[in-house]
Amino acid sequence: MKSPFLKYAFVLHLTTAWLLTCTLTIAAPGESTLEPGAIWPDQNGVHINAHGGGILLHEGIYYWFGEHKIAGPAGNTAQVGVHVYSSTNLTHWNDEGIALKVADEPDSDIVKGCVLERPKVIYNAKTGKFVMWFHLELKGVGYSAARSGVAVAEQVTGPYQFIKSFRPNAGTWPINAPDEMKRELSSAEAQAIDQLKLAGGPVPNYPLDKIFRRDFAGGQMARDMTLFVDDDKSAYHIYSSEENGCLHISQLTPDYLAPAGKYVRVFPGRFHEAPAIFKHHDKYYLITSGCTGWAPNAARSAVADSIWGPWRELGNPCVGSKEQTNVTFHSQATFVLPVPGNPNAFIFMGDRWQPQNPIDGRYIWLPLRVVDGRPQIEWRDRWDLERPGK
Numbered sequence: 001m002k003s004p005f006l007k008y009a010f011v012l013h014l015t016t017a018w019l020l021t022c023t024l025t026i027a028a029p030g031e032s033t034l035e036p037g038a039i040w041p042d043q044n045g046v047h048i049n050a051h052g053g054g055i056l057l058h059e060g061i062y063y064w065f066g067e068h069k070i071a072g073p074a075g076n077t078a079q080v081g082v083h084v085y086s087s088t089n090l091t092h093w094n095d096e097g098i099a100l101k102v103a104d105e106p107d108s109d110i111v112k113g114c115v116l117e118r119p120k121v122i123y124n125a126k127t128g129k130f131v132m133w134f135h136l137e138l139k140g141v142g143y144s145a146a147r148s149g150v151a152v153a154e155q156v157t158g159p160y161q162f163i164k165s166f167r168p169n170a171g172t173w174p175i176n177a178p179d180e181m182k183r184e185l186s187s188a189e190a191q192a193i194d195q196l197k198l199a200g201g202p203v204p205n206y207p208l209d210k211i212f213r214r215d216f217a218g219g220q221m222a223r224d225m226t227l228f229v230d231d232d233k234s235a236y237h238i239y240s241s242e243e244n245g246c247l248h249i250s251q252l253t254p255d256y257l258a259p260a261g262k263y264v265r266v267f268p269g270r271f272h273e274a275p276a277i278f279k280h281h282d283k284y285y286l287i288t289s290g291c292t293g294w295a296p297n298a299a300r301s302a303v304a305d306s307i308w309g310p311w312r313e314l315g316n317p318c319v320g321s322k323e324q325t326n327v328t329f330h331s332q333a334t335f336v337l338p339v340p341g342n343p344n345a346f347i348f349m350g351d352r353w354q355p356q357n358p359i360d361g362r363y364i365w366l367p368l369r370v371v372d373g374r375p376q377i378e379w380r381d382r383w384d385l386e387r388p389g390k
C-alpha cells in the first residue's frame with residue numbers, strides 16, 4: 001500500500017467497518033430485548049392492546065390475540081373486540097387489527113358492552129380453520145353467566161365469525177367423579193348453595209363436590225380460560241369452573257369447536273384462576289393464580305404425567321423477594337409460550353391490569369425454566385429473548 005491515497009482509503013474503510021460493527025453490536029440487543037411492564041409500542045408507536053392474551057405460532061409467524069381495552073372504567077367491558085398483532089421475533093409487533101368484533105345487534109351474545117376475556121386461538125390442521133375460544137359474560141349480568149364463546153376464521157388474523165356461546169359439558173359427568181356423586185342436586189340443595197352468595201373467591205364453607213352437580217343439566221360455569229393443543233393434535237379447554245372453586249380440563253372435538261364430552265375436575269376448593277399450560281419432557285405444567293379479581297396475588301404451579309391428572313401442586317413458581325413473589329411481579333398469568341429451538345426456555349406471559357384505565361394494562365413477560373421438575377419464573381428489568389439466562 002504505497003500510495004498515501006490508498007492508505008487513507010484503507011483506514012477510512014477500516015474505520016467505517018468498525019463503526020458499523022459497533023452500531024450493529026449496540027443495536028443488536030434491542031432487537032430481542034423485552035422490558036416487562038414498560039409501554040410496548042407496535043409498529044405505529046401505539047402501546048399494544050392485547051390483554052389476557054395468548055400466542056399462536058403459525059407458519060413461522062407469531063400471532064398475539066388479546067382483549068382490546070379502552071380508556072376509563074368502561075374499558076373493563078368489551079367495547080371493540082379481540083385485537084391481533086403479528087411478529088417474527090416476539091419483540092416487534094405489527095397491528096393486524098380487530099380479529100373478532102363485538103356486535104351491534106342487541107340480541108347478540110357478544111353485543112358491545114359484554115365481557116369478553118382471555119381469548120385464545122388455535123389452528124385446526126384437519127379443517128384448515130382458526131378457532132378462537134374466550135370467556136364470555138353476557139351484557140349487564142356481571143360475571144354470573146360464566147360462558148364460553150367460540151368463533152372461527154379462514155385466515156389467521158380474521159375476521160372471526162362468532163358461532164355460539166354456552167356453558168360447556170352440559171349433561172356430562174367429569175371422568176373423575178365417583179359414581180355416588182353422579183347425581184343432580186335437589187332444588188333444596190341448590191337453594192342452600194344460593195344462600196352462600198358465592199362471589200368467585202374462596203369461602204370457608206365452599207361446597208366442594210356440589211356445584212358441578214348443580215350445573216350438570218345446564219352446563220358447567222367457565223370463566224378464566226386457556227386452550228392447549230397436544231403433540232397428537234388433540235385440544236383442550238382449561239377453565240375456572242364451579243364458582244371459580246375448581247379447574248376443569250375438557251377435551252375438544254376433532255374440529256375444536258365444541259367440548260368432546262370428556263373432562264376432569266382439578267383441585268376442587270383451591271380456587272385457581274388465570275390458567276396457563278405447557279408441556280416439557282412429557283410432563284404437563286400449569287401456572288395459575290388465586291382469585292383476587294384485578295389485584296395480583298401469588299402464582300401457583302402444578303404438574304401431571306397425563307393431562308387427565310392426577311395433578312400435583314408445586315407451589316409458587318416465582319423466584320425473588322416476598323414483595324415480588326407474593327404478587328407474581330405485579331401480574332397475573334395468561335399464557336406460557338415455548339421458545340422454539342430451545343427445549344427448556346419458555347416465556348411466562350402475565351398481565352399487569354389497570355382496572356381504572358384498562359388500556360394502560362402492561363405486559364409482564366419473563367423467562368420461565370423448569371428446574372428440578374419445577375417451573376421457575378424470575379424477574380428481569382430487561383432481558384434478551386435470545387439469552388433468557390442473562
Ligand code: GAL
Nearest residue numbers: 052117224273274292293294
Ligand atoms: C380476574 C380475572 C380476569 C378478570 C377479572 C375481573 O381474576 O383473571 O380475567 O375476569 O378477574 O375482576
